[in-house]
Amino acid sequence: MTALRKVLVVDDDPVVGASFNRVLSGKGYIVVAAENGADALAKLKDEKFDAVFTDLRMPGMDGLQVAENIKATQPWIPVVLVTGYGSAANEARARAAGVVDFLRKPLSPDMIEDSAANAVRTVTTPMAPVIAPIAVEAAAPSEAQPEAQPAKRSQLKNIALFLSAPFVGLVYAVLLPFVGLGMLLWFAGQALWKQPKAREALRAGKVALQLAVAPFVGLAYLIVLPFAALGMLAWMATKAAFGRAPAE
Numbered sequence: 001m002t003a004l005r006k007v008l009v010v011d012d013d014p015v016v017g018a019s020f021n022r023v024l025s026g027k028g029y030i031v032v033a034a035e036n037g038a039d040a041l042a043k044l045k046d047e048k049f050d051a052v053f054t055d056l057r058m059p060g061m062d063g064l065q066v067a068e069n070i071k072a073t074q075p076w077i078p079v080v081l082v083t084g085y086g087s088a089a090n091e092a093r094a095r096a097a098g099v100v101d102f103l104r105k106p107l108s109p110d111m112i113e114d115s116a117a118n119a120v121r122t123v124t125t126p127m128a129p130v131i132a133p134i135a136v137e138a139a140a141p142s143e144a145q146p147e148a149q150p151a152k153r154s155q156l157k158n159i160a161l162f163l164s165a166p167f168v169g170l171v172y173a174v175l176l177p178f179v180g181l182g183m184l185l186w187f188a189g190q191a192l193w194k195q196p197k198a199r200e201a202l203r204a205g206k207v208a209l210q211l212a213v214a215p216f217v218g219l220a221y222l223i224v225l226p227f228a229a230l231g232m233l234a235w236m237a238t239k240a241a242f243g244r245a246p247a248e
Contacts, residue, residue: 007052037058051078051079051119
């Protein structure tokens with residue numbers, strides 16, 4: 001069995017409502033009448049309708065205002081404007097408000113029946129609120145994860161440099177005097193080597209110098225090598241912990 005369609009007729013003239021009821025009641029429609037715009041909006045809050053027919057000129061709220069209020073609150077309900085005073089300006093405003101059809105007085109039974117059939121065919125289901133895809137939003141932070149690994153590498157590198165700075169300074173403080181002394185001795189040796197009489201003395205002095213410097217060189221190795229080994233261990237541990245940065 002086909003469900004009955006329910007229409008609301010808004011007109012301050014009760015004869016119009018009676019005409020709609022007489023024509024449509026036997027065609028599968030329930031006709032409800034409203035005397036004015038305020039009465040119509042109150043009925044729309046309490047009941048569900050498949051279409052609304054409203055007169056244009058009424059005391060208080062006119063038909064265009066009724067149509068605009070309906071479209072603002074229940075835009076899926078088709079509205080038909082009934083008027084005996086049609087104009088281009090009124091039709092343009094009615095179209096902008098979402099009116100689907102116009103009925104011009106005087107009305108005939110065929111006009112009422114055809115307009116009702118066309119109006120109810122335009123009924124659309126109210127749209128459900130759009131829910132944002134939570135899964136997509138939750139996955140968005142993962143796009144930034146590849147950048148976190150280079151940041152950790154940079155932070156670790158800064159910490160390693162900060163911790164090793166005092167030891168590097170100590171190595172320089174120990175080695176630089178020996179380097180400077182070695183350079184002075186080398187230049188002095190080059191100058192004296194050109195003197196034939198000094199060559200024999202230089203050969204003897206070279207041996208003595210090697211004997212004198214050997215303990216200090218050994219001391220330098222003892223200081224430097226532990227730091228070099230520590231640096232190698234730290235580098236290998238960092239590489240093993242973080243792996244290789246992903247290719248872009």
